Amino acid sequence: QVQLVESGGGLVQAGGSLRLSCAASGRTFSMYAMGWFRHAPGNEREFVAAITWSGGSTYYSDSVKGRFTISRDNAKKTVYQQMNSLEPEDTAVYYCASTYYSGTDYSERLRYNLWGQGTQVTVSS
Secondary structure (H helix, E strand, O other), X not given: OOOEEEEOOEEEEOOOOEEEEEEEOOOOHHHOEEEEEEEOOOOOOEXXXXXXXXXXXXXXXXXXXXXXXXXXXOOOOEEEEEEOOOOHHHOEEEEEEEEOOOOOOOOOHHHOOEEOOOEEEEEEO
């Protein structure tokens, strides 16, 4: 059974950068596609980015495209999200999640079977 632990959140000024990490335990990490979601107060949990098991394909929401980059290192069992040009609207709890899904629509959160506990990102104006 894979477990996911996020880290790297914090407080940053608008325009700044953060890199989130999601470390997985278990031996089957490379079999999963991975995604990042975020949840801000008053909003539903929303898709941010996803990466296939090989890292060959990545997917982004329109709101972060060009600013965020998802990547993974299967040898380290870790997925990353580099977040640049952060905006106050990016403030949320960020969650990583894993899925066996292998299509082209990674935005549906019900496709994900395992979630981390989340890490807070706060962007001040």
